[in-house]
Amino acid sequence: MEEQREGIVEDIWRVFSSMKLGLVLLGLVALASGLGTVFPQANIEPEKAKAVGQFWQMLGFTQVYSTIWFRLLLGLLCINLIVCSLQRFQGIYNRTFALKSPETVSSVPNKIRTTIPGESESLKTSVQNVLKRKGFKVTTTVGDKGWSFIAIKRRWGNWGSLISHISFVVLVIGAIMGTTMGFKGFFMVGAGTTIPISSINVSKGTVKQDFSVHIYSAEDRILANGERDNWYTDMSIIENGQEITRQTISVNHPLKYKGVTFYQSSFANGARLTVDIKDQKIPVVLQDHGGNYFQAPGTDLYLIAEAIRSDPQKPMMLYRVYKGKGVQPVQTGQISAGETIDIQGEYKLTLDGNAGFTGLQVKQDPGVIVVWTGCALLLLGLLLSFYWRTMVVSGVFESGQLTMGAMAGKTAGGAKQEFDDLIQDIQAK
Template identity: 75%
Template sequence: MKEYHEGIVEDIWRFFSSMKLGLILLGLVALVAGIGTVFPQINLDPQGAKAVSKLWQTLGFTNIYGSTLFRLLMGLLCINLIVCSIQRFQGIYNQTFALKPPESITSVLNKVQAKLKGESGTLRSSIETLLQQSGFKVISREIDNGWSFIAIKRRLGNWGSLISHISFVVLVIGAILGTTLGFKGFMMTGAGTTVPLSSINLSKGTVKQDFDVHIYSAEDRFLENGDRDNWYTDMAIIQNGQEVIRQTISVNHPLTYQGVTFYQASFANGARLTVDLKDQKIPVVLQDHGGNYFQAPGTDLYLIAAAIKSDPQEPIMLYQVYRGTGVEPVQKGQINLGQTIDVQGEYKLTLEGNVGFTGLQVKQDPGVTVIWLGCALLLLGLILSFYWRTVVVSGVFKSGQDSIGELTIGARAGKVTGGLQQEFDRLIQGIQSKREGAL
């Protein structure tokens, strides 16, 4: 039974350590991602995704990256990379920290190779001195009728490929954390309003935080030459009835609280009004072009701002009033600053001035730190792989009855041979120069 169990484990390990499996999974991920590129995704383009045929929506083509299939493929690919990395670890460690000088000429590195004749002591001293001056760590040993050595520099370059593979796993883990534990949403609200975070429009995830967002002001500022400066929102976080943080945000200058980040995304004009309903004063803010509406309590009347002139000195609002589910307005007109009008005999409406509406993208991504770590690892892996190549030099000296003999010397620099021959030639020339100087 024990042997059977060990056999199953070995079979599973062999399956996930297969390079063929990795290539198949990469191909499938690329295929699925390609479908996600062709079809609008619900979390990025909700309107576009809804316009796609119901068949493709049912098949999940508009939610590829959130589908179980895509996550399964990414999970299997991660397992494949982890198993392959574990399997390669010992070999890379030995190549970096446990190098042994060759025992015979056939074991000398042969990516590039040369032979030198000379006196044993002079050759050995010249090689060790030159390699150490060039940054190599040299290990030598005595063998029958001679000696051998192995030298290495930029040894951390051996780890570049492994670190790059690990970085991919870290990036996937970060993405999964962001999609499963975080959320992404949008809120459009006017100055002077307080909005519970849980009431925002979500495109993915669930809000677990319990605090409110108060908007003090929203501005669309312009420079003296007429060019737009930026959108600015003066906002605060309200928790348990207390203001815990207040900050003015703008594009590229967000606010973060309890892991939730508020990004300035858009701006719209609005109007600030007062509704007088049965001697009750109700403050109302309406967004330009019918972005929101006001329903007077106890009535089936819906008020919208059809258009707003945002001049602070002379604001004007074109309004429309609808009753119930009617598609035609039962009342419409223009209201000026300070003017009061009657709405269907139900309430009075006064225009108090302009107000800004801010569009905020709200996001919590607990995987962002992990993703940054993955990016850093990927960058490190690429630097080590391409700009910090490990160079290994080894050689075997065999002498006859006296100390004169022949040194077989070779080198390698990973899988890339570019520049190795030139570096090796310079090394041989340096050895010959030192040997001649010693003579």
């Protein structure tokens, strides 16, 4: 039974250590990502995603990156990369820190190779001095028939490919953390509004925080020359009834609190109004072009702003009032700043002035640091692989001549030139 269990483990290890499996999984992930590009994704284009056929929606093509089968592919690819990395680790370690001098001439690399005749001790001294001066770490072994050596330079270049493979695992882990542990949402509210973060529209993930956001003001600033400056939102975080922090954010200048980031995303004009119902004053903020509505308590009347003039000197609003489920307005008109009108005999309405509506993207992504770590590892791996390639030089002295060769992976051209320079310096000594 024990042998059978060990055999099963070896079979699983053999499967996941296969480079062919890695290529197949990588191809499937690329294909799935392509589908996510071709098909509109529900979290980005919800209306277009709904128009896709039910069959494709059922397969998850409109939410590729959050499906179980896509995450399974990523998980299997990670396992494959980890197993391959573990399998290669010992060999890379030995090539870096456990090099042994060749015992015979046949063990000397023959792709880049030459022979140097000379006296034993003078050649040994010359080889050691030249290699050390060139930055090599030299190990010399004395045998019965002569001596041998091995020298390594830029040893950390051996780890470039392994670090690059590990970086992909880290990137995938970071991406999975972002989609499973974080959330992404959006809300648009008017100035003077307080909204619990748990009530925002979420496109992915779940909001677990319980603080609120208060919007003091939202502004679309225009420069003196008529060009737009930026959108600005003066906002604060309220937790347990206390204002914790307050900041004015703008595009590319977000607010961060407890891992949640608020990004300035959009802006819309609005109007500040006061509703008087039986001497009860209710502040109301309406968005331009019917972005929201006000339903008077105890009535089935719905008030929207059809159009708003945002001129700070002469604010004005065109309004419509609907009753119940009716599609035709029961009252329309316009109202200027400071003016009070009657709405169907149910309440009085006063326009107080302009008010901006701010659109904020809200995101919590605990995998960001992991993703950046993966990017740094990938960059490090590429730099080591292409610009810090290891070079190993070894040789055996027998019968009055030194047979010397070099290994440098696939960089035969550069290594050959560097090797030739070493030979010239050794002979000159």
